[in-house]
Amino acid sequence: MATQAIVxxxxxxxxxxxxxxxxxxxxxxGEIRVDVEAVGVNFKDIYxxxxxxxxEVPFVPGLEGAGRVERLGEGVTALAVGQRVAWVDAPGSYAxxxxxxxxxxxxxxxxxxxxxxxxxxxxxxxAHFLTHSTYPVKAGESVLIHAAAGxxxxxxxxxxxxxxxxxxxxxSTEEKEKLARGAGAxxxxxxxxxxxxxxxxxxxxxxxxxxxxxxxxxxxxxPVARPRRRPSPPTGAVRCGAVxxxxxxxxxxxxxxxxxxxxxxxxxxxx
Numbered sequence: 001m002a003t004q005a006i007v008x009x010x011x012x013x014x015x016x017x018x019x020x021x022x023x024x025x026x027x028x029x030g031e032i033r034v035d036v037e038a039v040g041v042n043f044k045d046i047y048x049x050x051x052x053x054x055x056e057v058p059f060v061p062g063l064e065g066a067g068r069v070e071r072l073g074e075g076v077t078a079l080a081v082g083q084r085v086a087w088v089d090a091p092g093s094y095a096x097x098x099x100x101x102x103x104x105x106x107x108x109x110x111x112x113x114x115x116x117x118x119x120x121x122x123x124x125x126x127a128h129f130l131t132h133s134t135y136p137v138k139a140g141e142s143v144l145i146h147a148a149a150g151x152x153x154x155x156x157x158x159x160x161x162x163x164x165x166x167x168x169x170x171x172s173t174e175e176k177e178k179l180a181r182g183a184g185a186x187x188x189x190x191x192x193x194x195x196x197x198x199x200x201x202x203x204x205x206x207x208x209x210x211x212x213x214x215x216x217x218x219x220x221x222x223p224v225a226r227p228r229r230r231p232s233p234p235t236g237a238v239r240c241g242a243v244x245x246x247x248x249x250x251x252x253x254x255x256x257x258x259x260x261x262x263x264x265x266x267x268x269x270x271x
Contacts, residue, residue: 005095011051027073038118040064062093066118086117127155139164141213149176157183
C-alpha cells in the first residue's frame, strides 16, 4: 500500500525534505498499522537530517506521533481498529501511515487532543526518566534546570515541582521566562548577556550559598553551576542533550553517518 511520506534523500538542511509516495507494508505479528494524524518534531530528527546521527539515506525521519489504528497484525488483542493511539521510538513517523509494535501504541484518552498526544511522549518519557530514575528528585531538594522553556525543560519543571522540589530555571529571553514561571519554576535566571561565572553566582545567591542538589542540562553547554556536595543523598549533574553542539555546526552542512564517538551522548556525571 502506498502513502505519502517525508523522505530524506541526502543529508542537509530543511531543503532536503521531500514529500514522496512510499510503500507501507502490512503489519506483522504483534504489530499495528496506523493512519498518522499528527507527528512530533524532535531534535533527533534534525540530527538525522543533517547526518549527525542518522541511518543511511534515503530514509523517512520521525519517531513520535499519534493517529488511529487502521489494521491489526496477528495476535494483537489489546487495541482495536479505529482506536486513537500515540507512540514514541517508531522510526519513519513522518508519513501518512506507519507500522509499529502494538506494545508501543499507547491509547489516547478522549480529553487529550491528538496533536498534544503526538508532541508529548518523547519529552515526557525523557523528563520522567530523568526525575524518577536517573536522579530521583525528593521533596525539599533544590533543582537547577537549564533550557527550562524547551519541551523537555518545561516538563522537568512541572515534574520536579510535583515531587516537592524547589526549582531554579535558566532561560534566554523574557518570553521563555514567562513559560518557565508558568510551569512552576520558583526562580528564573535570564542568562542572556551573563557569563557562566555570573550565572553560577546567581544560582548560589538564590540558594543562600548552598547550591543545588542536581543540575539537569539539556543544552550540552559548559556547566554554569555545580551541584552541592554532601554525603547523602548523592548529588549529580545530568547531561540529557547536546542541542548547542548540534546547532553550532557551521552552515548545517550535509554529512554522512559519523562514528559513535561523534554521536551526541546522554551523560550522567555524578558529583
